[in-house]
Amino acid sequence: MEDAGCPTTTLYPLHRTKILHLVRHAQGIHNVEGEKDPSAYFSPDLSDAHLTQLGWRQVAHLRTHIRQSGLHSRIQLVVTSSLLRAMQTAVGVFGGEEYVDGVEKGCYLHIPLMVANAGNSASPAISSFDSPPFLATELCREHLIESDEDILPKPGQRETFEEVAARAIQFLNWIWTRKEKEIAVVSHGGFLQDMLSLFGNDCHPNMKSEIGIRFANCQLHSIVLVDKGTIGSDPVKFPDRDSSNAKKEEQHH
Numbered sequence: 001m002e003d004a005g006c007p008t009t010t011l012y013p014l015h016r017t018k019i020l021h022l023v024r025h026a027q028g029i030h031n032v033e034g035e036k037d038p039s040a041y042f043s044p045d046l047s048d049a050h051l052t053q054l055g056w057r058q059v060a061h062l063r064t065h066i067r068q069s070g071l072h073s074r075i076q077l078v079v080t081s082s083l084l085r086a087m088q089t090a091v092g093v094f095g096g097e098e099y100v101d102g103v104e105k106g107c108y109l110h111i112p113l114m115v116a117n118a119g120n121s122a123s124p125a126i127s128s129f130d131s132p133p134f135l136a137t138e139l140c141r142e143h144l145i146e147s148d149e150d151i152l153p154k155p156g157q158r159e160t161f162e163e164v165a166a167r168a169i170q171f172l173n174w175i176w177t178r179k180e181k182e183i184a185v186v187s188h189g190g191f192l193q194d195m196l197s198l199f200g201n202d203c204h205p206n207m208k209s210e211i212g213i214r215f216a217n218c219q220l221h222s223i224v225l226v227d228k229g230t231i232g233s234d235p236v237k238f239p240d241r242d243s244s245n246a247k248k249e250e251q252h253h
Helices: 029-036 038-042 053-068 084-094 161-176 189-196 205-211 241-252
Strands: 017-024 077-081 112-114 134-137 182-187 220-226
Touching (some): 017 084, 017 161, 017 189, 029 038, 077 084, 084 134, 161 189, 161 220
């Protein structure tokens, strides 16, 4: 709780902030099986699950929302987990127009980000035209588990909370190396919740609860990321007063 004599409002320079639009992937086949039997979440056969038909409808709904709200035009980069369900969600929500084979837009022939009926989606191909760039990274994927693809120091075990937390901090530090100011991140419920639980301890409990929400499938949650330690952005350069005054005098003459 804030002390009665302390202000509850704080200020940060705008160039020390980024806006992150966090999205959990839409419903995957592992979610359906996991609701029947929680052990299914640990099945290697479902580790890279694709979206269900309901998941694709969730994608279409969020895609409509971000376009009608104007959010799509503000997003400068989409970062996605490297797992299929996250990449399908990312492209389906934030991708460009419907792709038409061989049709040029402006001076360029735009390639599809996603082919038609990907993952039995019954959706048309999605173009890279009018689309922000996409990056896939292992840093924001779901808990790693020992397999042919994931090599952990403790065979047969999933990452601990501490290990996921360390990876989350590494991910956010990497975000600060990016020049983009407004970024969409498509990841997984467990990773997002563990990452957000690291923050808000200096806030009112209500705000701590708002920060650490539990994501539903294809839910969007926007936050402001603040760089308190100058790790990612250069100091703002203010114009020199003398040079500004000199320019004004020249204009008067």
